[in-house]
Amino acid sequence: MMVPLALLLLGALAAAMAPRLLALSDWPDREPVLALWVWQCVVAGVLLCCVLAMALSAAAAWTAVRGHVFAPAPHGVMEAYALSAYAPWAAPVALLLACGGVWTAVMLTREVRAARARRSQRRAELLVRSPLLPGEEPSGERLVVLEGVRPEAWWLPGTAPQLVITTAALRRLKGRQLDAVLAHEQGHARARHDWLLYCSGALATGFPQVPVFAGFRDQVHRLVELAADDVASRRFGRLTIALALVELNEDRGVFGPCPTHFAQVPQRVDRLLSPTRRFTAGRRLQMTAAAALVPAVPLLVAFVPGLRALT
Known part of the structure; x- marks a missing residue:
């Protein structure tokens, strides 16, 4: 079977089936970090299928590209791929996939720029609401307290990340609940969740009809x-962070019968108050290794003819 076609079929199968399989599973709520890793591996596998199919199609269509793709390969490897067999349609496929790659880069650039613009606007608004005192340097304090009647707390990422919290939230949060909120937001910052959101948003916006990208963004x-x-x-216990979520969101109507933008908050509280048993360390290691093999499958498919030629 022609390798680029096999890669495209493999990528299409993964893009269509992976979101359904993950949606039917109940373990992602128990192991969200592992679930994020699995989603990243699946998306990486789909993208790798496209990149490898583009490279082989371009090698079949243009001699100059062929020389670069197979330059480090030993003699006889290029013949194993029978590039002339799919030369008639190789150029359109390579151009289509290349356009998809350029479009992905454009979408990612747009997402990053839009996020930076929103962040700059929020920092400007923050400076208006909490102006610097005479002689004070804009050193980027990690905690900023704002006067406000609504309990709110959010993490503002950037070179000098800040936790912003309102006075209403300080009045509401009791005991170690404030520390728990701080730990929650620091968890976002340390794991660089903002980049995951950028990438998933760019792929879903650029290719809205691809199920795996839409599922990646939503999940x-x-x-x-x-x-x-x-x-x-x-660090602070499930009850502490659950109570903090309730205190910060109960005035938004999220615990009522009508769904809102914050509809996932009640689910998060229920999950914290009714924990399920986590996987064992061995099971997590096995699933992590199995997910890491997903991007390896396209590489195996792409290199099998060359490896056979060497044996």
Whole structure:
């Protein structure tokens, strides 16, 4: 079978089936960090299928590209791929996949720029609401307290990340609940969840008809919150972070019968108050290794003819 076609079929199968299989599983809520790793491996595998198919198709279509792709290969490897067999349609496929790669880069650049613009706007608004005192340097304090009637707390990422919290939240949060909220937001910052959100948003916006990219975006938004909840709960207890979530969100109507933008908050609270048994360390290691093999499958498919030629 022609290798580029096999790679494209493999990528299409993974893109269509992986979201369904993960949606039917109940373990991602128990192991959100592991679930994020699995999603990243699946997406990486789909993208790798496209990149390898583009490279082989371009090698079949243009001699100059062929010389670069097979330059380090021993004699006889290029013949094993029978590039002339799919030369008639190789150029359109390579150009289509190359356009998809350029479009992905454009979408990612747009997502990063939009996020930076929003962050700059929020920093400017923060400076208006909490101006610097005479002689004070903009050193980027890690905690900023704002006067506000609504309990809110959020992490503002960047070169000098800040936790912003309102006075209403300080009045609401009791005991170690403030520390738990801080640990939750620091969990986002340490794991660089903002980059996961950028990448998933770029892929889903650029290719809205591809199920794996849409599922990746939707699940990342949910799983990063669960992962950050787990970071806080390990330090301060599940009850503490659950009560903090209730205190910060009960005035938003999220616990009522009508769904809102914060509809996942009640689910997060229920998960914290009714924990399920986590996987053992051995099981997590096995699943991590198995997920890492997903991007290896396209590489194996691409290199099998060359390896056979060497034996």
